[in-house]
Amino acid sequence: MSIQKPKGTQDLLPGEIEKWQYVESKARELCQRFNYREIRTPIFENTELFQRGVGETTDIVEKEMYTFEAKGDRNKPLSFSLRPEGTAGVVRAYVENKLFGEPDVSKLFYIGPMFRYEQPQAGRYRQFHQFGIEAFGSVDPSMDAEVIALGYTFYNELGIKDVTVDINSVGTIACRDVFKQKLQEFFAPVKDQLCSDCQSRYDRNPMRILDCKVDQKFCEGAPTILEYLDEECTAHFAAVQEHLGAMNIPYRINPRLVRGLDYYTHTAFEYKAAGIGAIDTIGGGGRYNGLVGQIGGGSNDQPGVGLGLGLERTLLILQAQNVELPAVKLLDIYLVGLGEAAEKEVTKQLQWLRLAGLKAEKDYLGRKIKAQMKSADRYKASYVAILGDDELERGEITIKSMVSGEQQTVKLDQFVAHMKSIKLN
Numbered sequence: 282m283s284i285q286k287p288k289g290t291q292d293l294l295p296g297e298i299e300k301w302q303y304v305e306s307k308a309r310e311l312c313q314r315f316n317y318r319e320i321r322t323p324i325f326e327n328t329e330l331f332q333r334g335v336g337e338t339t340d341i342v343e344k345e346m347y348t349f350e351a352k353g354d355r356n357k358p359l360s361f362s363l364r365p366e367g368t369a370g371v372v373r374a375y376v377e378n379k380l381f382g383e384p385d386v387s388k389l390f391y392i393g394p395m396f397r398y399e400q401p402q403a404g405r406y407r408q409f410h411q412f413g414i415e416a417f418g419s420v421d422p423s424m425d426a427e428v429i430a431l432g433y434t435f436y437n438e439l440g441i442k443d444v445t446v447d448i449n450s451v452g453t454i455a456c457r458d459v460f461k462q463k464l465q466e467f468f469a470p471v472k473d474q475l476c477s478d479c480q481s482r483y484d485r486n487p488m489r490i491l492d493c494k495v496d497q498k499f500c501e502g503a504p505t506i507l508e509y510l511d512e513e514c515t516a517h518f519a520a521v522q523e524h525l526g527a528m529n530i531p532y533r534i535n536p537r538l539v540r541g542l543d544y545y546t547h548t549a550f551e552y553k554a555a556g557i558g559a560i561d562t563i564g565g566g567g568r569y570n571g572l573v574g575q576i577g578g579g580s581n582d583q584p585g586v587g588l589g590l591g592l593e594r595t596l597l598i599l600q601a602q603n604v605e606l607p608a609v610k611l612l613d614i615y616l617v618g619l620g621e622a623a624e625k626e627v628t629k630q631l632q633w634l635r636l637a638g639l640k641a642e643k644d645y646l647g648r649k650i651k652a653q654m655k656s657a658d659r660y661k662a663s664y665v666a667i668l669g670d671d672e673l674e675r676g677e678i679t680i681k682s683m684v685s686g687e688q689q690t691v692k693l694d695q696f697v698a699h700m701k702s703i704k705l706n
Contacts, residue, residue, distance in 0.1 A: 287407070287408075288401060288407065289399075289401040289406050289407025289408065290406060290407060290408045291406060291408075299609040300596060300599075300606055301592065301596070302609075303606050303607065303609070304439065304592060304595060304596065304599075304606075305392055305412070305592070307435065307438060307439060308390070308392060308412040308435060308590075309390075309392075311431060311434060311435055311438070312390045312414065312431075315388070315414075315427070315431050316388055317388040317389060317390040317414050317416075317431075318388065318389055318390070319389070319390055319391065319392075320371060320374060320389040320390070320391055321391065321393070322364075322367075322370040322371060322373070322374050322391065323364075323370065324363060324364055324393070324394060324396075325361045325362060325363050325364065326361065326362065326364060326369070326370055326373065327359070327360065327361060327362075328346070328348050328360040328361060328362040329360070330362075330369050330370070330373055330576065331346060331362055331364075331365060331369055333575060333576060334368070334369035334372065334373075334544060334572060334575065334576050335365070335366065335369055335544065336486075336544065339486075339489075340478075340489075341365045341366065341397065342365075344398070344399075345365060345397040345398050345399050346362045346363070346365050346396075346397070346398065347362060347363040347396050347397075347398055348360060348361070348362045349361055349362075363395075363396035364395055364396065365395055365396060365397045366395055366411070366589060367391050367393070367395065367411055367413040367415075367589055368413070368415060368544070368569070368572075368587055368589070369576065371389060371391060371413075371415045371587075372415070372572055372573055372576050372585065373576055373577070375387065375389075375415075375417055375573065375578075375583075376573060376576055376577045376578045376581070377577070379581075380417070381417065381418070381573070381578065381581045381583050383418075385418075386416055386417065386418040386419050386424070387415075387416070387417040387418055388414070388415075388416045388417075389414065389415050389416075389417075390412070390413065390414045390415075391411075391412075391413050391414075391415075392410070392411070392412045392413075392592075393410065393411070394408050394409070394410050395408070395409055395410070395411050396408055396409075397409070402558065402560070403557050403558040403560065403597065404557040404558065404560045404563075404591070404593055404594040404597050405560065405593075406593060409591060409592075409593050410591070410592040410593060411589045411590060411591060411592065412435075412589075412590045412592060413566075413587060413588060413589040413590065414428060414431060414587055414588055415585060415586075415587035416428060416585065416586050416587065417573065417583045417584070417585045418583050418584065418585075419584060419586075420570065420584045422517050422520035422521045422523075422524060422548075423520075423524045424586055425517075425521045425524075425547070425548040425568055425586050426521050426524035426525050426528060426530070427524075428566060428586050428587060428588050429446060429448070429521075429525060429530060429532070429548075429550055429566075429588075430525070430528050430530050431588070432552055432564055432566070432588050432590055433446055433530050433552070435590065436552060436554070436563075436564075436595070439595070439599060439604065439606075440599070440602075440604040440605075440606075441554060441595070441598050441599060441602060441604065442602055443554060443555070444552055444553070444554050444563075445531070445532075445533060445552070445553045445554070446525075446530060446531060446532040446533070446550060446551075446552055446553075447532070447533055447534075447535035447538050447550060447551045447552075447553060448521070448522070448525075448532050448533070448534060448535065448538070448548065448549070448550045449506070449507070449534065449535050449536055449537075449538040449539070449548075449549050449550070450506065450507065450510055450514055450515075450517070450518040450547055450548060450549070451488075451506055451539060451540070451545050451546065451547070451549050451567070452506055452509065452510050452511070452514045452546070452547065453511070453513075453514060453546055453547070453570075454546070454571075455511065456506065456509050456510055456511055456514055457488065457506070459509045460488070460504070460506050460508075460509045461486075461487055461488065463504045463509065464487040464488065464490070464491075464503065464504065465483065465484075465487055467502075467503050467504060468483060468487060468490060468499065468503075471499050474499065475490065475496050475499065476493065476495045476496055478493065478495075479493050479495070479496050488506070488539045489539065491503065491537050491539050492537075492539050492540075500537070505536035505537070506536065506539075507534075507536050514547060517547050517548070518547070518548065521548050522534075532550075535551075538550070538551060540565060540567060544569040544571075544572045544575070545567040545568065545569055546567075546568055546569060546570045546571060547567070547568040547570065548567050548568045548586065549565070549566075549567035549568075550565055550566060550567060550588075551564070551565035552564040552565060552590070554598050556597065556598050556601030556602060557594060557597045557598060557601065560594070563590065563591055563594040563595060563598060564588060564589060564590035564591060564594070564595075565588065565589065566586070566587050566588030566589060567586065567587075567588075568584070568585070568586040569584075569585050569586065569587070570584040570585065571584075572585060573585060608661075609661070610640075610661055610663060611640065611660045611661045611662070612640045612641065612642050612657070612660045612661065612662035612663070613634075613639040613640045613641060613662070613663055613664065613700070613704055614634060614639060614640075614641050614642075614662060614663065614664040614665070614666055614680075614700055615641070615642050615643065615653070615656070615657035615660060615662040615664070615665045615666070616630060616631055616634075616641065616642070616643040616665075616666050616668070617643070617644065617650060617653045617654070617657075617665060617666065617667045617668065618643065618644075618668050618669075619650060619667065619668065619669035619670065620669055620670035620673070621670075622670050622673055623668045623669050623670050623672070623673050626668060626673055626693075627643055627668055628643070630666075630668075630678075630693075630696060630697065631643050633697045634697055634700060637697050637700070637701045638701070638704075639700055639701065639704060642657075642660060642662070644656060650667070657683065658683065662683055663682070663683060663684065664680055664681065664682055664683060664700070664703075665680075665681045665683060666678050666679065666680050666681075666696070666700075667679045667681065668693075672690075672693075673693070676692060676693045676694065677690050677691065677692060677693055678690070678691060678693050678696050680696075680699075680700075
């Protein structure tokens, strides 16, 4: 019996991976424009990091983490978990490497795999990939708006249509303490009718009941956090909306939006788009003032705000909306050698072409010229260069455009320079 990939994972093969590379390159290019620098953190961390950062009452920590024990110093077992999201690891790196000492706002981005143990479905995998950004050091509402704008611009420039931005304020801990009591009072008459998860959430984190897909029927008429924001939170939320309006970022206020992570304060937001079954959320984020201190920053606590966008869901939406991504040119030129001496020269010219920055290839299977031309076509080569033993004696090589079919002959010692000039033009 052959060994197969684990459930909830996927192989990204040639032909498909180019779409991923395009989406990832768009993310990187956008981060350059917005002045975010890349950070790479381990794919596994101490379990305590996620318990402390993400929150012990969240579904992620309670049900979805891949956790394992490994030997530590003196064989004392340590608990590690594959990262289920990106923010906690970035905050840990920010604190451990004392990036809070930088004079400017620290603006970071990451792209990489995350891991959650959940039932696979369209757009949901046990190993999935996120593009995320984190900004530390500013409480300015315009920072919240910038983060939201970057995510919206990412989807917009990929060509995804009808993306909506839902925003809410989840206030501060003080606001939520009052709101928590009001929610418990509201849900008390139906507590015994709630699902087992929400019965557990009732005492520990009743805001999570509002996010439950099973108990939505009991949420009708529930109070909203916006009713219990203090003056500071109200002003911050109003300023975020003002900045979004100034940047022409369309949004709608969703007072039921709470997100699934405990670290959020003030602004929370999600991007939504139809096209992947029951799932319509394709990314989201929010502000998390206090998380740096909670994870170890102590007196060096810094405010933060960020987002995480699912790449699998992004690609599914692109497919569902029939968005044509730019065609990938796999090769600049394909070399055909006819004859033993010509083959040796082709190998040499191939290396020179590659050193000159061109994408070049040749046949390695000893095939006839017709089969080699078909191979060049499959590689979407822009040009084919044909060198036979007779041409080699004359010091010439024939170049054929695969687009127009036009042919020309150039001196062999000028071949690489000629091809480089064609590419530059």
